[in-house]
Amino acid sequence: MVINMEKEVKFSVQMTIKTMYSFLMYHGYHGFAGIANLILSGGAIGLLIAGVGKGDSFARLMLVLIALLFTVINPIYLLYKAAKQVKLTPMFLKPLNYVVNEQGILVSQETEKLLTEWEEVIKVTETKQAYYIYLSLTRSFLFPKEALGDQEQIFREILRKEVDSKKCRLK
Numbered sequence: 013m014v015i016n017m018e019k020e021v022k023f024s025v026q027m028t029i030k031t032m033y034s035f036l037m038y039h040g041y042h043g044f045a046g047i048a049n050l051i052l053s054g055g056a057i058g059l060l061i062a063g064v065g066k067g068d069s070f071a072r073l074m075l076v077l078i079a080l081l082f083t084v085i086n087p088i089y090l091l092y093k094a095a096k097q098v099k100l101t102p103m104f105l106k107p108l109n110y111v112v113n114e115q116g117i118l119v120s121q122e123t124e125k126l127l128t129e130w131e132e133v134i135k136v137t138e139t140k141q142a143y144y145i146y147l148s149l150t151r152s153f154l155f156p157k158e159a160l161g162d163q164e165q166i167f168r169e170i171l172r173k174e175v176d177s178k179k180c181r182l183k
Contacts, residue, residue, distance in 0.1 A: 019170055020113040021163045023155075027104035031156050032094035034141050040090055049082040110155070112170055117145070117153060128153075130174040138182045143167070 025031075040046055056078035065071030098104050103121065111118040116129040128147060135146040143160075145153040160167050171180055 018113055019166050020111060021160065021167045021170065022109075022111050023159050023161070023163060024107040024109045025154070025156060025159045026107040027098050027101075027154070028156075029091070029095045029098050031142065031154055032098050033091050034139070035144065035154050036090040036094050037087065038137075038139055038144070040086060049086075053079050053082040110153075112167060114170070114174060116174075119153075133175055134179060136171055136175050136180045136182070143171075 041050070056075045059065070060072070060075050060079060065075060106121055109120045111120075116127050116132075118125060118127045120126075132147050133145055134148065135144075137144045137146075142157055143153075143155040145155065147153075155167075157164060168182060171182065
C-alpha cells in the first residue's frame with residue numbers, strides 16, 4: 013500500500029501598498045538598469061560637490077534634477093503607482109486565497125478559481141519580504157513572507173521540488 017502524503021500550503025494575501033511598493037522597487041532598482049541609474053544620480057551628486065556648473069544656474073539645476081531623479085523622485089513615483097494600482101485593481105480589493113502543492117498554484121477569490129501549473133512558471137525570486145513567482149514578463153504572483161507564516165519552509169520545499177533549479181532563485 014502506497015500512501016501519498018502531498019505537501020500543501022494554504023494562505024491568503026490581501027494586497028497592500030507596502031507589498032506592491034516593495035515589488036516595484038525591486039524591479040526598479042534590481043539589475044543593470046537600476047544600478048546604472050543610481051550611478052548616474054551619484055555621479056551628478058559628485059559633480060555638484062566638485063563645483064561643476066557654478067557659474068551656470070541651468071547646468072546646476074540639471075545636475076540637481078539628475079541627482080534627485082533616481083534617489084528621491086522615482087521612489088516617490090513608485091509609491092504613488094503602487095497605491096494607485098492597489099486601490100484601482102478590483103482583484104486587490106478582497107483577499108486572494110492560495111493553495112500551493114505539487115499540481116501548482118490554485119488561486120481563488122469568492123467563486124472564481126484558477127490553477128497555474130508549475131510548467132507555466134518562468135522564474136522564482138526571493139527577497140527579504142516576499143517571493144515573486146513569474147509567469148511572464150507582465151504576470152506574477154506576489155507572496156509576502158508574512159502571509160506564509162509558519163508554512164514558509166514547506167512552501168520553499170515545494171518550490172525547490174517543482175520548479176527547475178535554473179529558474180528558482182531562493183536565498
